[in-house]
Amino acid sequence: MTEPTAPETTPFEQDAAPTSETTGQPLEERGSNRSRRPSSKAFREFMASQWAPAPAPVVERDAVADHTERRRAAISERFPGERLVVPAGSLKVRSNDTDYRFRPHSAFAHLTGLGTDYEPDAVLVLHPTVDERDGEAVPTGHEAVLYVRPMAGRDTEEFYGDARYGEFWVGARPSLAEIEARTGIRCVHLDEMLDAVGKDAGQVPIRVVPGADQATSNAVDAIRGAHEENGERDAELLEALSELRLVKDAWEVEQLREAVAASIKGFEDIVRALPRAAEHARGERVIEGVFGARAREDGNGTGYDTIAAAGDHATTLHWIRNDGQVRHGELVLVDAGVEVDSLYTADITRTLPVDGTFTETQRKVYTAVLDAADAAFAAARPGIRFREVHEAAMAVLAARLEEWGLLPVDAATALTDEGQQHRRWMPHGTSHHLGLDVHDCAQARAEMYLDAELRPGMVFTIEPGLYFKSDDLAVPEELRGIGVRIEDDVLVTSDGVENLSAALPRRPEDVEAWMASLTRG
Incomplete structure (x- = not known):
């Protein structure tokens, strides 16, 4: 496997690591070649130029999409008026600067139909919907929203500089529109997820699938506060999602x-x-x-x-x-x-x-x-x-x-x-x-x-x-x-x-x- 390295003759900058324009976090600089990434202005401008336009993808709705819609409706009935957070999970380090192949959490795969051809860190959120009846808010179901990290443009440093997520290193990721067309689920940038989950914190109960992604669980805990019943409520969600799979369609x-x-x-x-x-x-x-x-x-x-x-x-x-x-x-x-x-x-x-x-x-x-x-x-x-x-x-x-x-x-x-x-x-x-x-x-x-x-x-x-x-x-x-x-x-x-x-x-x-x-x- 190749490492993020560069020719000896390229100018380097060793004091400040570039950041991902998608995540805002420092780009990956792992292994023995840390601090050896070219970062001259000339290099950045050259890397962002002379790329052929990406062909327009032909995307069809997945055959499983009708089934996943019914599955989401079934779990919605179990938890009326509550917000349900189902992470796909994140990459896991195998050794030093290499990751295991990504496999999404089974609950996420079951509710979205997205499998091995999908990138990590996505989160499915079922937002509760309500109707006003006689002055009271009555739960009517949920709206499913997929929060995902789309592919960064080739004019960004993430494209060539992020060895964990950049297209140059790991291949292309689908756009929000492509994922939405495949799944039938509204797709939004991952950066908007926490604001959406916490917009009415304290009024709407929130559950998150435990063990799927610790970073997401920690972020949800920060929104809903530390309460003893959180663990039990999250376990009930995992239990319900597990039981949803007992009978196969x-x-x-x-x-x-x-x-x-x-x-x-x-x-x-x-x-x-x-x-x-x-x-x-x-x-x-x-x-x-x-x-x-x-x-x-x-x-x-x-x-x-x-x-x-x-x-x-x-x-x-x-x-x-x-x-x-x-x-x-x-x-x-x-x-x-x-x-x-x-x-x-x-x-x-x-x-x-x-x-x-x-x-x-x-x-x-x-x-x-x-x-x-x-x-x-x-x-x-x-x-x-x-x-x-x-x-x-x-x-x-x-x-x-x-x-x-x-x-x-x-x-x-x-x-x-x-x-x-x-x-x-x-x-x-x-x-x-x-x-x-x-x-x-x-x-x-x-x-x-x-x-x-x-x-x-x-x-x-x-x-x-x-x-x-x-x-x-x-x-x-x-x-x-x-x-x-x-x-x-x-x-x-x-x-x-x-x-x-x-x-x-x-x-x-x-x-x-x-x-x-x-x-x-």
Whole structure:
């Protein structure tokens, strides 16, 4: 990556840093080349001249805009008469003068439809609207306004001098008019946001999404004052925004289908690469890299750090170091998902025999997990509670562990709240909601999540597993070092569920045939 530097022969000014004409803040001068930016009048005049006119962009309203309008209306109904502040978030430093790729906060993306092709620091504000009725102000809804930092002109120093925001360094940003045309939301310069939020402070309650952007939260706190209930009120907003995503609309389901389809291609790439992985000192990295390439080619990237866990590493639930060998005769557990440009992600796990064929013991464990997954699928339908999906899977696994003589009690006792011995080998939940976040809707109340009834449009995972660590003396030696998880992405329909990832084989014989077809010749 290039740094903000300049030829040695250019005159420099070292005492005063230029400021951004957009933000009013000092322009970025980071790293070893601090104070080495050319700032002569001649240089500034030359940089501002002889640029071709920018072509007029052809901008159409985003397909998601009608859906986001309905989403904003739904959250508006929850908080009549209140001002709601939803930041996109800011850039985050990765190391010294380099930032992570920007990803907006999921609540912002859900309410605006703006994803990876958008710049940081934007803030969506829902301003309350009122009507006068019988001398009283009656809330009628909200007006949505997007406060954004538009691209600076090429006659400004920000264009070439700001390594964090300047077009010369990071590319063009859309204009206010372009964003407004895409989203259907009125767009205003970011500089006007704080005045608009604070114009009637003390009269209109203000909530801000916590954790999205600390600078925005601090500014809102300065406007509304320090009150103990602020944190609780902000948490209620985040909770409501999370619950708003529990049921996906048609556009969201389509995005998830695209994410799943791309992920299935990634798993096919992994199988083709297994021979190379088995010969590499860090074969798990080969698997991670192959899937990551597919994710970047077909989408925005991976929706979460890929788990490529071979052998005993598969018994570590969140193994993301991926620095181990992929050995012949062992299993490799791959938990991975492509995040598409709209930021919706898949979440799929397959446990694969490195050589393409399960051993008898591996097949025994794999089949137990598959039977548990099938029981969860059979239970899942509209009207049952979310937690019942997990209970169906656990009943199968507890029975199998009892059959194998591993439980210190019978399965029925283990399944009681006072028991739970089977959870030694299956400690996680069987399902979680899926969408903009891999663990979507995580701030929802328990009565809206675990204790809620399934409804058409909900999308979640089914992912039971069994994990026998290599040093687990409570199991026979033949089981030690075997970890198996099978995970699919599920859409609740009017009469049951649809397995969105069904194109990826699940039964052991089908997995073996599929792997053989991909590595043949």
